[in-house]
Amino acid sequence: MMERVKEIVEILASENIAVDHEKKRRIYFKVEPGAIRELSRKLSNARLRLSTISAIENLRSFELLYHFSDDQTGYYFCPRVYSSLENPEVPSISDTISGASWIEREIHDLFGVNFPGHPDLKPLLKEDNEDIPEQPLRVKRREDHAD
């Protein structure tokens, strides 16, 4: 593994984070929701670029996958944050990385995830329009299959 990648893995280790899944140039690991702010600050100080955040609705949990790109080596570091399905909530990182502001607004708009600490979570893509469904990217579960 390259020096630079080792350096970043050490940053992760200092936060007690173990890499759980590694593939050619892609490193995935799990992070507690409370720790994501500190971690993203450290990663952006280490000159990693936040590519985007993917929101994924799983069967029993809600998942946010942050993609930090290291442009010197072409590696991707992807912290995974789990939240509850009914009321997903993850602290905002938009104060440390300005680029995250729009990304969080979009996720709030399309998935209904709450980002405490975000200054202005107004809808990014849709307006108040009854023709567009609320949180359109959430999976619609039928009532009778709820249990």
Next chain:
Amino acid sequence: MPTDYNLPVGPFHPLLEEAEFFKIKLDGEVVADIEMETGWMHRGIEKISEESTFDQSIFAVERICGICSASHPFACVNAFEDIDDIDIPLRARYIRSLVGELERIHSHLLWLGLAGHFIGYDTLWMWAWKYREPILEIIEKTTGNRNHYAMFRIGGVRRDFAPSLSDELNEKLDTVARKLTMVTKAAMDDPVLKSRLSGVGVLTKEAAIDYCAVGPTARASGVAIDVRKDEPYAAYDLVDFEVVVQEGGDVFAKTVVRILEVFESIKIIRQCIKALSKTGGAIFNDAKSISAGEGIGRHEAPRGEVFHYIRSDGSNRPVRHKIRAPSYVNIPTYKASCVGENLADVLITLAAVDPCYCCTERSVKMQDENGKELTESLLKRSQDKTEELIRELGEYEAWRYL
């Protein structure tokens, strides 16, 4: 007389292209704050892709943008191949790079023309678009269509590059390169253009990093990122090219980056054509299924890094398909580059990030400091004036004047 007022621009504004809505807060003639409302173009492609099979989703993402219609499928197949580590034949890798670079040329020329148009230099517009046509012809001959090429499939490309095209292609590239040198000289050495664009809309290196800017927007601010070099894919590790970086951060630097990149792209295409004449073999490896897993694919589109994240559960449809286009992270840099600028410079600064949005003051609604529309009173005054004329001259005479 209040000096600060809000200037809403859009969503339909006279300068072509897409509908975008800007709220510009002005203090006199200086921009105090700028905000943008998006979503007019929202079509929900992520959802469409999740409802489509793997092969279909490549066609769906192609229709995200008509200008980057090779970039999104490119990143999308990269993501699929990342899930399963699918190998791509050498010939297919060269063809992919060839199509990617042809697109970069046509997109940069398109931007150059529009930028000229936005500052009232229509000659540059006509020139740039005139010399963009031979490139579109080449694209049509190589892929079968002027836009929306449908060239990419998982494991390779759909259409082979005909060896008989090589000579014609080289010839056309020669012409384009020659004409472009002329256009470049005319544009870059023009003292008027230089003084119009230099020092306008400066995006500092720190701001570019903070807003996670990508592509020419970042490279013009001294951030040397280029996916083609950082994580080589397709044939980009087999060809020789430079990453163009400028330090200025202003509109002029962005123009220089784009123009020089066109020449780099021509260099890459020449190498690809040469290599294609020597490499034979299949143009795709058949991939029958995608196994469960997740993959990240990216491509350096003309505007920057396109990012696709795909998660598969082993069925024939993606569970989640996240798409991040380069403009998505470049557009918020408006906040850093426009504030403090003159209103007249906002136009070109907004356009410098991405060729798509721009504005003039024609369709705006004027508001006073309480947010009350002034249009009505203007209209009323105009109507009053007309009525006065009619009263004075009689109807027939008045209409002759009007």
Next chain:
Amino acid sequence: MGAYNRILGKSLWVFHVSASPCNNCDIEILDLLTPRYDLERFGIKLVGSIRHADVLLVTGIGSCKISERVQRIYEQAPKPVFVVAIGTCPAAGATFKNAYTNCGPLEKIIPVDMYIPGCPPKPETMIAGVAELLGRLK
């Protein structure tokens, strides 16, 4: 109307409305104005304000958010105004038929006089369509 249309046909001014397209038809429309195709030889000119327009070129599916604005644009246009829908999207929705933001097809939003389908239609097709429109006006 006959005489008016005959005069109108000599110089059509078009306004370009993008109602959630993929930008491709829009670029091809612009392409028509540049030296290779040069629509201005027919007296056709792209104008910046809807108040000056005789023809609306509409591209895109007409998403829910923009459809209301498209209606307003149509109402602001001086009548008679001809609406030309460019591309497959305003006619049928194309790839975005099942999108959750689709409020089209366009004829549900504003009356359409002419369709030029294609994804995107080639510039030659668009010229043929416009020539057809000019022919009808005579």
